[in-house]
Amino acid sequence: MKNNLLRNLLKLSNPVETDRFINISFGILILLLMLTVLLTGGIFMTNVMNKEEDKLSHIITEVLAKSISKVSFSGKYHARLLVEEIIKEQPSIKYLLVSNTQGIILAHSNPERNDKPINPSTKKIIEQLIQKPQIYTRHFIINDEPIREVSLAYRGGYKNEIIGVIQVGLSTKNRDKSLKMGIFYLTILIIILLLIGIIATHYISSFIIKPIKELANDMSTTLQAIPDLLFELDINGKYIQIMTNKEELLIDARKNLLNKTVTEALPKEAAKIVIKALQEADIKGDSYGHEIVLPIEQQSFWFELSVAK
Incomplete structure (x- = not known):
């Protein structure tokens, strides 16, 4: 360390x-x-979305549970009373309708739609649900308000057969506002x-x-301030750092030496001694007592070399 x-x-x-x-x-x-x-x-966002989805799911579950338990054993009159009751209790519901398998609306939150045929897109959904009962969900916009519609087939009679479809249209405006x-x-x-x-x-x-x-x-x-020449080299003899204020003792300019290897920068014999000292220091931790001679500005300078890992 x-x-x-x-x-x-x-x-x-x-x-x-x-x-x-x-x-x-x-x-x-x-x-x-x-x-x-x-x-x-x-x-945070996941919690917000989960809470809002839980609210919607709770409303849908409550509405469908009431509808399925009551509508399947009652006539159109009771179905219409039920729809009115649910709409009053759940203001988030934009519309609620109960239709039979022939596509005729038995009860609608808008009384003017009662006893009238459903639109073609809804009729396709009813046909799908009769063939394969499941919860069917779709999203669209009504009067610039986002709506989430859930459709579910309900059963009735002695044979417990599918006798119609319940559709709930919920406003997701509050959820979007929460998001x-x-x-x-x-x-x-x-x-x-x-x-x-x-x-x-x-x-x-x-x-x-x-x-x-x-x-x-x-x-x-x-x-x-150290009078010696201090170099940092890698194991291959490449110059990484040069720390000295005596650049006149360098064999070449500092910028020329950086990223070069001693083999490229020094005379052959001197380079061999440095490489050997590096290898010895890599194994033992240090290597010292080596002498090299370098030609600098037409003069020969002797240096004592010490290497530490």
Whole structure:
């Protein structure tokens, strides 16, 4: 861990690396905040939708239960009384109708529709339900109001055969309104979390990043003051960092050496010694006491080489 810390501090001695570290830290913080927003918002919106769907399902179940239990054993008169009763109790219901298998309306929430044939699209639904009893749901708009219609065949008589279809048209206006409110509250939540993120980021910058940058500057100054040439290389001998204030002792300009290997930059014999020292340090942890000679500006300079993993 100590070696990793030292390596990170060495990297932070480079201003570019320091800024990159800060940007990555802030990026991770923002990512975590956004994930929190998505998870929280998803849970919130799911709860809103489930509650509204439960309300609608409860209304539908109650209406259909009353209808099926009463209509199948009563005549048109009782069916019409039942429809009037249900409409009064459930204001969310836009319409309710009971029709027979021939497509004639026995009872309708709009009395003017009683004893009249149903429209062609509804007749197709009745035919489907008679052939295959199930709950049939469809959505459409009436007078700019979203409607959810549920159709269900009901049984009656001694043989308990399908004798007609009940249709309930429910307004989903309240559900849509609740969803819009949910989106509004979610937006407020996002803004609050972003504000928290900004405050947290400011805190991190003031109490954590600032000392790190100061330490990085101190490390940079210390490393630049070292009279030796300090290099960071990978196992293949590629120059990763060069830390020295004596560029006149470099075999080539700093920018030319970076991302090159010692084999490309140094004389053949010197490169072999460096590679061998790197391999030994990779196995043992360090390697020292090597001497190399480098031609710099038409002069020969002797260097003692030490390598630490």
